[in-house]
Amino acid sequence: MSDAPLVLAVPSKGRLQENATAFFGRAGLKFVQSRGSRDYRGTIAGLDGAEVAFLSASEIVAQLASGAAHLGITGEDLVREQVADADAAVELLTPLGFGNANVVVAVPQAWIDVRTMADLDDVASHMRARQGRKLRVATKYVNLTRRFFAEHGLADYRIVESLGATEGAPAAGSAEIIVDITTTGATLSANALKILDDGVMLSSEANLVASVRAPWGERAKAAASAILSRIAAEEEARSIREIRARPAGLAPAAIDELVAGFGARLPFGGAGEGDVLTIHCPDKAVFALVEQLSRSGADEITVGAPAYVFRKANPLIERLLKRI
Numbered sequence: 001m002s003d004a005p006l007v008l009a010v011p012s013k014g015r016l017q018e019n020a021t022a023f024f025g026r027a028g029l030k031f032v033q034s035r036g037s038r039d040y041r042g043t044i045a046g047l048d049g050a051e052v053a054f055l056s057a058s059e060i061v062a063q064l065a066s067g068a069a070h071l072g073i074t075g076e077d078l079v080r081e082q083v084a085d086a087d088a089a090v091e092l093l094t095p096l097g098f099g100n101a102n103v104v105v106a107v108p109q110a111w112i113d114v115r116t117m118a119d120l121d122d123v124a125s126h127m128r129a130r131q132g133r134k135l136r137v138a139t140k141y142v143n144l145t146r147r148f149f150a151e152h153g154l155a156d157y158r159i160v161e162s163l164g165a166t167e168g169a170p171a172a173g174s175a176e177i178i179v180d181i182t183t184t185g186a187t188l189s190a191n192a193l194k195i196l197d198d199g200v201m202l203s204s205e206a207n208l209v210a211s212v213r214a215p216w217g218e219r220a221k222a223a224a225s226a227i228l229s230r231i232a233a234e235e236e237a238r239s240i241r242e243i244r245a246r247p248a249g250l251a252p253a254a255i256d257e258l259v260a261g262f263g264a265r266l267p268f269g270g271a272g273e274g275d276v277l278t279i280h281c282p283d284k285a286v287f288a289l290v291e292q293l294s295r296s297g298a299d300e301i302t303v304g305a306p307a308y309v310f311r312k313a314n315p316l317i318e319r320l321l322k323r324i
């Protein structure tokens with residue numbers, strides 16, 4: 001097995017780039033581009049065994065599918081569109097909470113009685129019977145469209161490939177309907193288009209994606225573990241608050257019950273009589289737990305927000321190791 005360094009592919013431009021860089025920055029993974037920002041290769045400060053490739057969202061998918069990159073950040077829509085055997089070729093390790101968009105079937109607003117894929121099938125059949133031609137669908141999501149239309153038993157259509165400004169195709173007369181990605185819906189409504197009631201084929205967001213086919217030698221695995229443990233530690237820290245208190249007059253069993261009742265945990269175990277207790281509590285339960293501790297006799301209670309919480313179990317690493 002090769003001892004190649006891990007290749008981490010991150011978006012070099014566009015709407016995903018900023019969020020992706022910030023995401024890794026929060027996890028303590030700072031990218032270094034020694035020859036300036038137009039240098040499409042880089043490293044991660046302080047982390048040997050890893051290289052960074054700065055690519056477009058689409059190219060990241062291609063490199064993950066081929067194994068040229070081990071880990072990457074890109075949109076699920078592109079993974080599902082570009083990789084026929086996506087579930088075999090890659091593992092979506094975790095959604096990242098940004099780059100949200102839906103891939104949708106949109107038709108002219110003027111088609112007032114066309115609300116579902118079944119209505120669209122009727123339109124397609126009528127067009128075929130009356131005009132002897134197929135319904136034209138403008139899209140850059142050819143595979144997603146074919147799969148979705150097949151699932152809905154819609155065959156009387158043909159795809160008109162469109163690589164940008166797809167929403168303009170019906171008004172320009174180059175297609176009747178479209179399949180495209182949308183976030184706010186502004187571009188669709190600006191082009192007098194509406195989404196079918198059952199026309200959302202995929203709710204996509206940016207994901208941290210691992211390549212099954214990449215050369216996972218010891219060096220790449222070690223770098224992946226370092227990266228994924230920092231990512232998991234930052235995610236865990238973001239979801240909790242750290243409460244410190246000296247719970248006077250509570251027996252250990254009562255403390256365990258109290259903590260568990262709020263979905264909290266004792267990362268360093270229980271405290272002896274009079275010792276300070278450390279509790280990691282879900283953000284939304286903090287004040288309720290503080291009031292309970294206060295009622296049980298705790299004098300001083302502090303609440304903090306740790307930057308990282310490193311735990312032995314790391315679901316991201318476990319998911320990766322199961323696939324490579």
Ligand SMILES: Nc1ncnc2c1ncn2[C@@H]1O[C@H](COP(=O)(O)OP(=O)(O)OP(=O)(O)O)[C@@H](O)[C@H]1O
Pocket residue numbers: 013014015016017056057058074075076077078099100101181182183184204205206
């Ligand atoms: N409203 C949106 N429109 C397009 N992409 C979006 C939107 N919201 C989130 N995304 C995500 O961003 C990805 C495209 O990102 P971006 O626009 O940065 O790529 P790009 O650099 O424009 O490349 P391309 O021209 O191939 O889209 C989409 O595949 C999707 O995952």
Ligand SMILES: O=P(O)(O)OC[C@H]1O[C@H](OP(=O)(O)OP(=O)(O)O)[C@H](O)[C@@H]1O
Pocket residue numbers: 163164165166167180181182183184185186187188
């Ligand atoms: O629902 P909305 O918020 O209106 O966003 C959807 C639009 O944004 C994207 O275009 P982009 O600006 O990325 O240009 P592109 O299509 O060339 O990538 C996408 O292709 C849609 O046209």
Ligand SMILES: [Mg+2]
Pocket residue numbers: 014
């Ligand atoms: Mg774009």
